[in-house]
Amino acid sequence: MKLNDNIVISFDLDFTLIDNRVGIINSFNYALKKYHLPQLDKTEIEKMIGTPLDIMFAKVTDLDTTPLCSAFREYYVSEGIFQVKVFPGVKDLLPELHKWFTLGVITSKKEEIAIKLLRFLNIAGYFDFILGETDQRKSKSDPKLIQYLLKKYNEYQFVIIGDHPNDKELAESLECPFIGVLTGMHSSKDLKSNRKKVKSLILNNVSEITRHTIYSLF
Numbered sequence: 001m002k003l004n005d006n007i008v009i010s011f012d013l014d015f016t017l018i019d020n021r022v023g024i025i026n027s028f029n030y031a032l033k034k035y036h037l038p039q040l041d042k043t044e045i046e047k048m049i050g051t052p053l054d055i056m057f058a059k060v061t062d063l064d065t066t067p068l069c070s071a072f073r074e075y076y077v078s079e080g081i082f083q084v085k086v087f088p089g090v091k092d093l094l095p096e097l098h099k100w101f102t103l104g105v106i107t108s109k110k111e112e113i114a115i116k117l118l119r120f121l122n123i124a125g126y127f128d129f130i131l132g133e134t135d136q137r138k139s140k141s142d143p144k145l146i147q148y149l150l151k152k153y154n155e156y157q158f159v160i161i162g163d164h165p166n167d168k169e170l171a172e173s174l175e176c177p178f179i180g181v182l183t184g185m186h187s188s189k190d191l192k193s194n195r196k197k198v199k200s201l202i203l204n205n206v207s208e209i210t211r212h213t214i215y216s217l218f
Contacts (some may be wrong), residue, residue: 008128008153008158009097010106011105011206012107014163015119016161016162018087019085020083021042021046023083025042026079026083027076028040030043031069032060034135037063039141050184081116082120084120087183089205095144096210103127104130105131110132110134115130146174155167157218158179160174160177161178164184165191168193168198168200171198177217178201179200180192181204183204
């Protein structure tokens with residue numbers, strides 16, 4: 001048992017722990033090219049990362065997004081998943097936090113892809129759960145995800161860490177503290193906006209987080 005096993009720290013994946021924009025951009029444009037659609041500049045794709053894949057495609061075409069999502073994953077699973085790097089400091093941070101807290105990942109990625117990616121990077125073992133999109137859960141705001149977390153960790157206090165307003169919304173749904181990091185495409189202002197008031201902290205990157213940072217939120 002960890003020394004503070006009643007605190008769960010849940011990380012977003014893309015642009016929070018890892019920089020996989022190259023793999024995502026290449027996969028997205030592969031799908032567009034396969035279905036004879038104009039490819040996008042990398043900055044246009046980067047702005048959409050962090051939202052569910054079907055919504056990303058719906059922003060650029062009126063076509064059925066299902067085959068586009070399948071084409072994206074076709075490339076991503078075979079090549080794009082390996083076009084990735086862990087942000088500086090992450091491999092030092094995770095074992096240190098793991099001594100004290102329960103760690104997890106909640107991502108907009110397909111769950112099986114997220115697990116494969118974290119195993120490839122040799123950091124999956126630090127996480128007690130890795131939750132992504134499944135047939136039952138479609139997004140971070142899915143009530144089924146919130147219900148699952150509150151039931152499984154009903155005696156725990158959560159901290160959500162991420163680079164996207166969707167991560168802030170998850171913290172608001174759980175009514176827990178939020179740490180926003182500026183390693184993605186969103187500003188401090190974006191990450192501070194809220195529907196519900198939760199305690200928030202904005203940092204440059206996850207390497208600035210310490211055990212005492214987590215305690216300061218409670």
